[in-house]
Amino acid sequence: MSTGDIVGRSFRIFRQNILLIGKILVLPTILMCLGRVGVVVGSTYGFKLMSEPANGVIWFILAALGGTVLIAGALILWLRSLALVRYLTGFSTSYQDAEPFVVSRIWSLIGLGLASGAASMVVLIIWGVLMALSIPSLKAHGLVPIIGSFGLATSLLGLTTSLIFLSLVYNLVGTAVALEPKDRDLGSLIGEGLTLTFKSFWRSLGFLLVTVTSVSVVAYPMTLPMVILIAGYMIMQGVAGNVTAEPTLPMYIQVINAVWETVVNMLISPIYYLAYALYYCDLRMRQHGVDLIERIDAVAEEDASGKLSSHGI
Numbered sequence: 001m002s003t004g005d006i007v008g009r010s011f012r013i014f015r016q017n018i019l020l021i022g023k024i025l026v027l028p029t030i031l032m033c034l035g036r037v038g039v040v041v042g043s044t045y046g047f048k049l050m051s052e053p054a055n056g057v058i059w060f061i062l063a064a065l066g067g068t069v070l071i072a073g074a075l076i077l078w079l080r081s082l083a084l085v086r087y088l089t090g091f092s093t094s095y096q097d098a099e100p101f102v103v104s105r106i107w108s109l110i111g112l113g114l115a116s117g118a119a120s121m122v123v124l125i126i127w128g129v130l131m132a133l134s135i136p137s138l139k140a141h142g143l144v145p146i147i148g149s150f151g152l153a154t155s156l157l158g159l160t161t162s163l164i165f166l167s168l169v170y171n172l173v174g175t176a177v178a179l180e181p182k183d184r185d186l187g188s189l190i191g192e193g194l195t196l197t198f199k200s201f202w203r204s205l206g207f208l209l210v211t212v213t214s215v216s217v218v219a220y221p222m223t224l225p226m227v228i229l230i231a232g233y234m235i236m237q238g239v240a241g242n243v244t245a246e247p248t249l250p251m252y253i254q255v256i257n258a259v260w261e262t263v264v265n266m267l268i269s270p271i272y273y274l275a276y277a278l279y280y281c282d283l284r285m286r287q288h289g290v291d292l293i294e295r296i297d298a299v300a301e302e303d304a305s306g307k308l309s310s311h312g313i
Helices: 003-016 018-048 053-088 095-104 106-134 144-179 186-199 201-239 251-288 290-310
Strands: none
Touching (some): 003 018, 003 251, 018 053, 018 251, 053 095, 053 106, 053 144, 095 106, 106 144, 144 186, 144 201, 186 251
16 A cells, blocks of 8 residues: 555544544543643642642642553553554454453563663764764864764754654554564564664655644644633733733643643544554565465465365364
């Protein structure tokens, strides 16, 4: 399939199964809403009451509890989204079979996150060193500033490209962990993700841009109510002559905004995961011919069963 076909198919699958998706993702979404509200309210009042340690500590404890609930909800949302992807792409016969499979791979997913974070830090350090060496030369004379400018431009381009590459690999491998059999360890999946992304980097980059743009176009209308609410409040403050140098939103708007953003994320995140699952399968078919291999294996099994039947076994 083309990039547009893949993204379009992910939208169709989402639309056809929106009730199931909403039913499965509603619990982690509620947890994330409660967690975000706890963080917003606790941190806001905690900083306001720092002059009163006894009261401020209580609010910071609330913020910490909210953060814990938020992380737990995000983890559950992540696992359930991947389980939905496994089921909706046909790798499991039902969601009830897909969820325990994905949960059993949680340590591989956590390991992937740690490996991705470590790789990002290494990339930042390497290109950051080159950037730091290039900047002082810009103040020199002669050809040195030209060389420094070239080094700075190279470091910025290299940093951007490296982070995009790591992001592509991370998304592909995260999908692969949810789809591939358990006998495929994380190391082999990371190696495959690196190979698939490297051989199709420009296509993967185009896929990333198309996917992000498509999801953003869908998400933007959903955020309009909050934009209108916040803009309306700011306009009313201006009309009332209460505008300060640093206007702050009232607590009720901050809470509504946190809840609204969480719900919108629940609605659009499955599209993103589905698109990457379909793209991963497409890359494997293009580069490894897995669809042809599966057909050959199926024909071989049918042939073997036919021979056994002919011998009366």
